Amino acid sequence: MAETRLAFKAGRAFRRGSTNFVDPDPTKGALLLQNGEDGLLHFIWKNRSSNEVDEDLILFPGDATFAKVEQSAWGRTYVLKFSSSNQRHFFYMQDADASRDEEFVGNINRLLVDPSIVPIWYSAGYNPNTQAAGPSTSAAPAASSSQVPSSGFQATPEELARIRSIVSTLGAGGSSGAAAAQPQQEISLTDVLTPANLRPLFAARPELAQALFPHLPADLPSPPSVETLERVVASPQFRAAVRNLDMALRTGLLGGLVRTLGLPEEAGTGVEPFLRALQEQARREEGDQMDTD
Known part of the structure; x- marks a missing residue:
């Protein structure tokens, strides 16, 4: 592939x-x-x-x-x-x-x-026209291929499902997710999937560690723990993967792939449509659970 x-x-x-x-x-x-x-x-x-x-x-x-x-x-x-x-x-x-x-x-x-x-991405707020580039300016330093997850652009349905699991939970139950799904200006996934946004979610929903671990690298320590998840989302590799997925969504070329997640093709045409579709899917799933209770 x-x-x-x-x-x-x-x-x-x-x-x-x-x-x-x-x-x-x-x-x-x-x-x-x-x-x-x-x-x-x-x-x-x-x-x-x-x-x-x-x-x-x-x-x-x-x-x-x-x-x-x-x-x-x-x-x-x-x-x-x-x-x-x-x-x-x-x-x-x-x-x-x-x-x-x-x-x-x-x-x-x-x-x-x-x-x-591994592509090198500038850190938030870095302006290449006014600052000298150096090792500290990249969001993700170069690493060997064995240490870095797959690029966001060839993301498999499983990899997108991992992002979907986090973002849909934010949309369903967290104020930061709701704000991200209804932005007042153009946003990026790197604004949503930040350690600051995700740590409170992991603390409030410790069961997420068990649910997300099957989708994470196999060499992580076990048993699943919130502390390990926090280290993952704070890692340069995770930040680079989120940045790559964000960039892929902005090309508008992921329509066919997001359909494998049960999302409409429009969800693959940009970051905001992607987040809105996830929020809507989370609402439907929450409604289905209430109906069966």
């Missing part, structure tokens, strides 16, 4: 004849970097409207770079170029928020050098 390491919204741009001008194609798209079943890194452009893969490039470590086109009139155009050929593929950012452009580009270039690395 292919493993998606990175994904974000981006459109394609095409060279105008034999000139040095490129024109943006308005089609909604997403760029994905995947470790394929063939063991090679795939650079994929997917149409977000049709969900079809229109471009699938196989890249070898160190052969390609993803760089900003400084001459771009609209400022957010990038080119994938190769050291082994004169190929050029142009793309432009389609997310309205440009604050994470450098973050995505940095992770692309790290993966183009070493497809096995």
Whole structure:
């Protein structure tokens, strides 16, 4: 099974004849970097409207770079170029928020050098335009693959169910979950699934330790305990996995996958629809339990 390491919204741009001008194609798209079943890194452009893969490039470590086109009139155009050929593929950012452009580009270039690395995400409040990047700026330091859970982008139904279990409980019984499901502004899963939000929930519902442990790494100490769960949700690996799932939801490409959780396809089109669908599902399940009491 292919493993998606990175994904974000981006459109394609095409060279105008034999000139040095490129024109943006308005089609909604997403760029994905995947470790394929063939063991090679795939650079994929997917149409977000049709969900079809229109471009699938196989890249070898160190052969390609993803760089900003400084001459771009609209400022957010990038080119994938190769050291082994004169190929050029142009793309432009389609997310309205440009604050994470450098973050995505940095992770692309790290993966183009070493497809096995763990993407590095900036910590909350970090502004790459005003602060010098360093080891302390990342939310999740690099770690070996044996220590890191699967990327949020190739999340299995079981992995999504783990997130669903936590968030739906927040939506059903906690004020922080209700607030998260009805945001006044755009939110992220990293704002919801924080240690500060989850610790009170674990303290009030210690039975969650028993319910969640089967979905967590097998090498955790036993028996299941609230203290172990608290260590998990505070770990850099958990934070990175939540950030990856958040980013995957923002691409709008998880509609098919969330249906395996009994959620409507719209729940895979963004963070807010995802949380609202979980809250509604939690309400229905709570109602079913009351009916059978």
